[in-house]
Amino acid sequence: MIFTSTKNNKEAVGFRTAALNGLASNKGLYVPTFMPKLRTEILESGVFGPEEAAQVMQLFIGEDIPLKKLTEILDQTLAFDFPLVQIGADKYCLELFHGPTKAFKDVGARFMSRVLGYFKAQDSNKSHVLVATSGDTGAAVANGFLNIDGVEVHILFPKGKVSEYQERQMTTLGGNINAYEVEGTFDDCQSLVKQAFSDNGLKQKMSLSSANSINVARFLPQMLYYFIASNTLKNKNLNNITYSVPSGNFGNLTAGLYANALGLPVENFIASTNRNDTFINYLVSGTYEPKPSVLTYSNAMDVGAPSNFTRILDLFDNDWQAIKGKIDGIAVSDEKTLQIMDRIHAATGYIIDPHGAVGYLGLETYQKEGDTGVVLGTASPLKFSSVIQKVVPSFETPDAGSKTVFKTSIKNDYKSFLEVLLS
Numbered sequence: 001m002i003f004t005s006t007k008n009n010k011e012a013v014g015f016r017t018a019a020l021n022g023l024a025s026n027k028g029l030y031v032p033t034f035m036p037k038l039r040t041e042i043l044e045s046g047v048f049g050p051e052e053a054a055q056v057m058q059l060f061i062g063e064d065i066p067l068k069k070l071t072e073i074l075d076q077t078l079a080f081d082f083p084l085v086q087i088g089a090d091k092y093c094l095e096l097f098h099g100p101t102k103a104f105k106d107v108g109a110r111f112m113s114r115v116l117g118y119f120k121a122q123d124s125n126k127s128h129v130l131v132a133t134s135g136d137t138g139a140a141v142a143n144g145f146l147n148i149d150g151v152e153v154h155i156l157f158p159k160g161k162v163s164e165y166q167e168r169q170m171t172t173l174g175g176n177i178n179a180y181e182v183e184g185t186f187d188d189c190q191s192l193v194k195q196a197f198s199d200n201g202l203k204q205k206m207s208l209s210s211a212n213s214i215n216v217a218r219f220l221p222q223m224l225y226y227f228i229a230s231n232t233l234k235n236k237n238l239n240n241i242t243y244s245v246p247s248g249n250f251g252n253l254t255a256g257l258y259a260n261a262l263g264l265p266v267e268n269f270i271a272s273t274n275r276n277d278t279f280i281n282y283l284v285s286g287t288y289e290p291k292p293s294v295l296t297y298s299n300a301m302d303v304g305a306p307s308n309f310t311r312i313l314d315l316f317d318n319d320w321q322a323i324k325g326k327i328d329g330i331a332v333s334d335e336k337t338l339q340i341m342d343r344i345h346a347a348t349g350y351i352i353d354p355h356g357a358v359g360y361l362g363l364e365t366y367q368k369e370g371d372t373g374v375v376l377g378t379a380s381p382l383k384f385s386s387v388i389q390k391v392v393p394s395f396e397t398p399d400a401g402s403k404t405v406f407k408t409s410i411k412n413d414y415k416s417f418l419e420v421l422l423s
């Protein structure tokens with residue numbers, strides 16, 4: 001597959017280069033030059049494991065990773081459960097949080113780290129992966145990349161603005177994982193990373209890549225969730241499926257749209273956000289106006305300028321009507337989020353995390369009669385215990401453990417960052 005940039009349609013690279021570069025030219029995102037079609041037998045066999053996953057991924061990866069190796073990578077990537085738990089009459093939660101860091105980002109991070117490790121084994125030049133995080137991304141990336149040869153990871157997180165549990169996940173690994181605690185906000189971390197990517201002097205000294213969902217190697221494997229869930233439901237004779245996706249940077253939702261474009265049947269998608277409603281406003285008005293993010297209980301979705309938006313525009317050829325035809329959208333307040341968590345818990349005993357709760361309201365609002373609704377359970381409630389306790393006071397905070405912490409504190413300025421990066 002040839003990928004091009006959303007900002008420069010003259011760029012043409014294969015999967016390998018797209019994954020190693022992260023960001024495309026002119027700060028665009030890599031998108032495929034056409035949408036391949038899946039052989040429908042894959043969807044009919046009733047089985048969806050690493051071999052089927054490899055056939056899906058190969059549509060975009062081509063010869064850059066041999067099928068046997070790709071299957072092996074996917075076998076390791078998907079080495080935990082993806083239970084589909086019924087939480088309402090025709091509503092399910094696809095629990096994507098049974099990986100090592102308890103959030104759905106494990107799949108993308110595990111896949112990407114193994115892919116980069118494979119590419120790096122063929123070249124001696126070390127790759128430096130830079131990533132800004134509000135919590136979950138850093139944890140998943142740290143875990144996925146630990147001890148991968150040829151790759152050094154640099155994680156920037158805002159001081160005091162990630163949960164203690166998340167901070168431990170990023171700072172207790174050591175080895176090739178470097179964590180920087182920035183005196184600033186998530187947006188500041190993001191802006192330091194962006195400055196690094198546009199610093200040509202730095203790029204001559206080190207080969208940089210990004211592990212955010214702008215990277216095709218992290219973004220594309222997220223398609224597999226939808227295949228796994230649809231396969232499980234098909235085996236129960238449930239076929240008309242609507243997915244509600246708790247969304248921040250819209251990597252997860254866009255991957256669902258890609259799965260659908262490949263040929264996976266999906267009735268409808270629901271973009272469920274918190275008060276950071278840039279995309280929801282776009283659905284209403286047709287204009288895209290990014291704005292600063294605001295802090296909410298579902299903080300992994302506190303994004304005011306969703307980075308994958310341009311991939312959605314690309315997929316639908318900028319056709320606002322077509323986008324509205326496939327995606328409904330809802331913005332949910334913190335107050336409503338707690339109400340839903342409380343209501344689900346009272347009715348069924350199920351504890352849903354705040355991101356999942358946002359998605360659940362999306363289903364209640366837009367799921368059509370006769371359809372089966374699936375909300376993507378993006379994080380374990382354990383990661384957000386302080387929010388859960390507002391609804392279920394007896395919910396216990398997990399023990400953070402007492403491992404050695406490796407982190408470097410830096411000021412919110414590019415010079416300080418560059419200094420530690422080059423040291």
Ligand SMILES: *Cc1c(COP(=O)(O)O)cnc(C)c1O
Pocket residue numbers: 103104105136137213246247248249250251252253300301355378379
């Ligand atoms: C990252 C994250 C999201 C948002 O995912 P996007 O792909 O950025 O839209 C939602 N929920 C949780 C728990 C997350 O960690």
